[in-house]
Amino acid sequence: xxxxxxxxxxxxxxxxxxRQRVTIADLTGRLLPTVATPTAIDGARVAYDPGSGTxxxxxxxxxxxxxxxTSTREQPDLGLLSAADVPSGAAVARVLRVGDGVPEQIQRxxxxxxxxxxxxxxxxxxxxxxxxxxxRVVADAPSGHAYPNLGFFLFGPRGGxxxxxxxxxxxxxxxxxxxxxxxxxxVVVGFQSATGTGAVHGADALAWPEVLFEGxxxxxxxxxxxx
Numbered sequence: 001x002x003x004x005x006x007x008x009x010x011x012x013x014x015x016x017x018x019r020q021r022v023t024i025a026d027l028t029g030r031l032l033p034t035v036a037t038p039t040a041i042d043g044a045r046v047a048y049d050p051g052s053g054t055x056x057x058x059x060x061x062x063x064x065x066x067x068x069x070t071s072t073r074e075q076p077d078l079g080l081l082s083a084a085d086v087p088s089g090a091a092v093a094r095v096l097r098v099g100d101g102v103p104e105q106i107q108r109x110x111x112x113x114x115x116x117x118x119x120x121x122x123x124x125x126x127x128x129x130x131x132x133x134x135x136r137v138v139a140d141a142p143s144g145h146a147y148p149n150l151g152f153f154l155f156g157p158r159g160g161x162x163x164x165x166x167x168x169x170x171x172x173x174x175x176x177x178x179x180x181x182x183x184x185x186x187v188v189v190g191f192q193s194a195t196g197t198g199a200v201h202g203a204d205a206l207a208w209p210e211v212l213f214e215g216x217x218x219x220x221x222x223x224x225x226x227x
Contacts, residue, residue, distance in 0.1 A: 004048050007037040010217045012077040017070060024065040025199075030056050033191060033200075035071040043067030052186075076216045081121045084213040086183055095184040095212060098176060103151045110180035120183060124211045124221060127177050131223035136164040139203075145172035167224060171207035174223045184212040188220070 009015055018035045027033075032046065032055040044067040047056040055069075088096070117126040135153070141161075142149075145168055153169040156162015171187045178185040192206040210218040 001045065002041050004039050004041065005050055006039055007050075007053070007072055007074070009072070009074055010076055010215060012080060012215075013217065014075040014077075016073050016075070018073050020069045020071065022067055022069065024061050025063055027061055030058065030060050032057055032061070032067065032069075034069045035073060036188075037074070038069050038071045040070040041067055042069075074217065076213075076219060078219070080216055081213060081219065082119070084121060084216050086120045087212060087214050088182070088184075092184045092212065095186050096179050096182070098179050099147070101147060102176075102180065103147055105155055106147070106151060106176065107180060109154065110177045113177065114181035120211075120213065123181050124178065124183060124219075127174050128221045128223045131170055131174060132225050134163065135170065135225065137166065137170075137225055138164040139166065141165045141169065143168060145169060150176060167205075167207045170223045171209045174209040174221065178209065178211060186210050186212075186218070 020035055022033060032041075032044065034041075034053075034055055037053040038048075038055055041055065044057055044065065047058055048054070049056065057065075113126050113130060114123060117123045141164055143166070150169065150173050152162055153165045154163070154173060158164075175185040175187050187207055187209055189205070189207045191200045191204045193200050193204060208220055208222060210220045212218050
C-alpha cells in the first residue's frame with residue numbers, strides 16, 4: 001500500500017517531518033532508499049517491514065521510477081544515554097544473536113572492552129573509539145563481513161591488507177563486538193549525501209551501526225576514523 005504505520009517514538013525525542021522526492025536511475029534490487037522512518041509513500045506500491053523501516057518494491061526497481069516519501073525523523077535525547085540500560089530477553093533476541101563459531105580473538109577483544117567499561121553507553125562509545133582509533137578506511141578494500149573477513153580486518157597484518165576496510169567492516173565489527181558484550185545492535189545500509197539534493201551515486205553507499213537503548217530507541221554510532 002501507500003499509507004504506512006506511524007512509528008513508535010520515545011517520549012523525550014524531538015521529531016521532525018522530512019519529505020523526499022526520489023528518482024531511480026541505475027539502482028537495482030527491491031529496496032527503496034528513504035530517510036528513516038517512512039510514514040507515507042506516493043508513486044509506488046510497496047511492502048513494508050516495520051521492524052526495520054525498510055520499503056520494498058516486490059517487482060523490483062527500474063530506471064525512471066519516481067516516488068515521494070514522507071518520513072518521521074527522530075532525534076533522541078542523548079542526555080539520557082549515560083544512565084540508559086539496554087533491553088534483553090526474547091523481544092530483542094534477534095538483535096543480540098551471533099552466529100556459531102565466534103573466533104577466540106574477537107571474543108577476547110569484546111571481553112577486554114567490556115571489562116574496562118561497565119555501563120551500556122560506555123561500552124557503545126568504547127567500541128566506537130577503539131575502531132576509529134586503530135583502523136584505517138580504504139575505499140577499495142575487499143567486501144565481506146563473515147568471521148574470516150572481520151578477523152582479518154581486526155587482526156590482520158598492517159601493510160598486508162589487515163586493519164583496514166570500508167564502512168562495511170567497521171559497521172559489522174561494531175555490531176558483532178556490541179552483541180558479544182550484551183548490546184542489541186543492527187547494521188543500517190544506506191547512502192550519505194553531502195548536500196541532500198542532486199545525484200546520489202554508488203560510491204556514496206554507507207553502512208553504520210546502531211544500538212538499542214531503553215527509553216531512547218535506536219541510536220547511531222560512527223566507528224569510522226575521523227579526518
